[in-house]
Amino acid sequence: MAVTREQLVEDFERPSLLRRLSWFDGAWALLLVLGSGYAYRLYHPYMDAYEVAIQAAATLALIAWGWYWKPVRGLTLAVAALSLFALWRYGGSLATAQTDFFLKYLLASQQAFMWMSALYVFATLAYTLMMFTGSAFVGRTATALTWSATAMGLAGLMVRWRESYLMGTDIGHIPVSNLYEVFILFAVITALLYLYHEGRAATRTMGTFVLLVISASVGFLLWYTFDREAYHIQPLVPALQSYWMKIHVPANFIGYGAFAFAAMLGVAAILAQPRPLAPERRRVVLPLAAAGFVVAGALLAAGLSAGDAGFGATLDAWAMLPATVALLFVVAACQGRLAAQLPAPALIDDMMYKAIALGFAAFTVATILGALWAAEAWGGYWSWDPKETWALIVWLNYAGWLHLRLTKGLRGTPMAWWAVIGLFVTAFAFLGVNMFLSGLHSYGTL
């Protein structure tokens, strides 16, 4: 029996990339290239050579991403349609947002973010409902809600970009310049990371956990919006006027998003363990959790009844600390309680490793980009500025995690806990540094 080479190739070789692409892939990529070219024609007077290069690279990266992960194609089309529609409604005046129905209630960046926030919260509820009812329909709804929220968030960012230019061509800039804007980026990136893994692992049960952290960031965003009125578009301080911002900040937020995703997978992994916590440990953990909640409640009550409003707000903010610790004890006490609802710990574990690996890679790139930028803006690639130092701390933390995982093959609850604790290190680098420490990097204050 003679075997031809062609036959063998057909049997074993993966078809080439071009043969795996559909006509839709091609049309979509073409549309992207045309759109990018059109944007270049319109806006190249505002861009320097580096920014043109970044635009070209971003276009190619987006095409590669969409070919690799197909749902990106639909997402880009939806975001493009929403953004272009909003831009068309705006015309040339920011004031249109007050009068135009679509802008006022749907697509002005502020409105888009509100829709995003609401949709993420609904998605969280839907995922939770699905976990306990097992309804596939509810699950599909949850996924659809998450996609819609993500589309609204991205469209809002696009529209905001335009709005900043409507305020004045010298004010215009990519909306990744302050804490308010990057919070939206954080929510969107975390959601996309989750959606990717949801599709690959074909399980929606992790949705509750991941959407919970997104909802928490939405909660912060709403507080930041209404209490601090942080939504105003501010012109860029001279230090931020650089093409580096366009690559440094998004790379950083892929890192932050991936670490947050990994931490929530860590919580899921703990709850999915085959064995519950040993009873003698549980007898320690539960009272500690209760004590934490009592302290938090007491602080909250004291804060609310304090005569001095500023001091009261400080007390209320501090109540978050014991409440968070208590929540961690609750997670510890609930170890293994959702083993029936959640997939095998090994699957979650693998996902967690991939999230941390991606986060680590992105964070490495982001920190290096930041160092290169610092060498242009601050006179040196490293100044031991608090933000820089905390980036290093985050990096070292996950470097430790990866060493244990890759060289010692450690898995299970300890690694899951480390990933959860990692979120607090990451959150401090992301938020805490801005709240408590001062330095060169103080672009977003609370």
Next chain:
Amino acid sequence: MTAPLPTPDAPSPDRPRRPRRTFGSLLLELLGSMNLAITLLVVVAVASVVGTVLKQNEPYTNYVIKFGPFWFEVFRLLGLDDVYGAPWFLAILAFLLASTSVCIYRNAPGMLREMGHFRTEVQLKSLRAFHNRAQWALPGGERERVLATLLAALRAQGYRTRVVEQADHTLVAAMKGAVNRLGYLFTHLAVVVICLGALFDGNLFLKLKEWSGDVRLETRDLPARDYGPASRLVPGATPSFRGSVMLPEGSVANFVFVRLRDGAFVQELPFAVELKAFRVEHYATGQPKNFESDVLIHDRQHLAEPMAATIRVNHPLVYRGYAIYQSDFGDGGSLLKLKAWPLAGQRAEPPALEGRVGEKLALQTPQGPRTLEIDDFRLFNILPVPESEQGDTPEKKVRNFGPSFTFRLRDAAGQALEYQNFMAPMRLGGRDYFLTGVRGSPAEDFRYLHIPADAALSPARFLRFVNLLQQSQRRDALLDERSAAGAEPVPAEIREVRRRLVALFAEGGVDAVIGRARSVVPAERLEEATRLYLDILRSSLGELYLAVLAEEGVKVDQGIGPTEERFFNDALNALAVLPAYGAPFYLQLTGFEQVQASGLQITKSSGQNVVYFGFALLIAGVFLMFYSSHRRLWSRVAPTPDGLLDVLVAGTGNRHQGEFEREFDTLRAGLARHFGPASGPHDH
């Protein structure tokens, strides 16, 4: 040599046991241990936290103020004011570096061998232990076709292959993704390279020079020309430095100050920088939009003509390996023209003064000698409009409140109060005021005295009013004259009360009047009496005010208009707090010639390219490590005693087990189309 374990996850260095272990080998063992490495990662992370909680490299006095002398001494001993340059921190980093280096030294040769090594000596029992394996029993005569199919299948999946004929079987060893091993090498090498490069860019060499007595830190506040030779660094004295200099417009510098602890060195440059002009641009909202300096580089050796360049934030000038950054700005000695309106003493005419920012002027005042230290001048003061004028729009309104200057007034005992005076009147609630702020220390906020502006938008009327209050004889005479001019004669004792009250007020403000009431009136009548005192005081001051207006030429026979009335109320408010102002005069800024200064940071970084090479290694390494997988497959074809052909295919990858499993399934399915269904584990 034994066969590989099924999961060659870890870099497994060859570690032959020696009978006797020397100290060196033990040390190597310790430094290369994974536990030490992970511990060090965590320790460096925790140690780094210290320097973010405590502000680093602040002037020593700041620490003393904040923590007290005892704790400051403790901090200084532990190097907590400069954690990242402290010996203990550098020692931890050195440990990390040593650990990483030993790790590379021990593992790299094995890793590199592994990359080219096909592992053809694999044992049958090892292959059988692999999770991913498939087995076929095929007719004995098909050996050639089977081998050809296997080779084609492996190559089609991108594997490199090597065929080895053994006595009892044929082995096809295959692998791909060996570059994954470079991931380990690159990342760890990168850490070493970055640390070594950074070593050149830190101030370790400077500290070594200082420690060996080569150079001496200058801790006095001196101009650069007064730095002694021991505190000067010639170009190339250290491989790298980061220094700064504040350059007034029109001046030239061929040095920068390199700060260390509570002092500085002068680092000389092989060229000179001249600042032609400095500019600040603002957005319509008032925030700064751009800082830029036009400079000329003078370098006779290398430049025929001075080189002109503009330096902006984010756009440094790199000249001969020296990078020049826009980092700060300030006043370069603007000339201020001032008028000193007396707030105390008998003198009426305000003397004119001139001084430059940075200068100290000795003045004689009615309250004794004072030193006037002019600290700063600002052309723009773009500040939020006060709450009362914000209106309903959500955008916070800002306004340019115009030029201001700050100065300190030091008495003979060395005590100083700090003042901030605005040149132009500020419109608040429809009226105009000259604002002058005072504070005791930089830690406090300025408390502002609102001096009402008169019809000519000048502080003159108020200051004449103050002056009249200070001239006791003229004041009393005026009061008596007014009392006499009234329709009804005022009794002498009332006139006396009026004079006393006005005198009290002129000396000590409204507090003095209330204090007096408290000391002479019984408590139950205090409120009533105070009200009465204040009424009398107000009417008396009103009389004096009318005199001031009359002097100005304002017609006051028919009473005064609402504008003058409001002015009077504002003047009383200002007078009430005037004693707390603490200065014997009000310094009015009447003119200026601005000279700006640009803060330039100049650096030389010898290690930068080494560090950047490390960065490239790190990124390449991280991606190779996570996104490639060193996969190995073996196909063992062996004739069996019963005339069949035993075909075993097995393999593993060091990353992404799931992906490898899928790849293996494709291979198994493909082979099955040629060989028939395989036996072997089917887990999914």
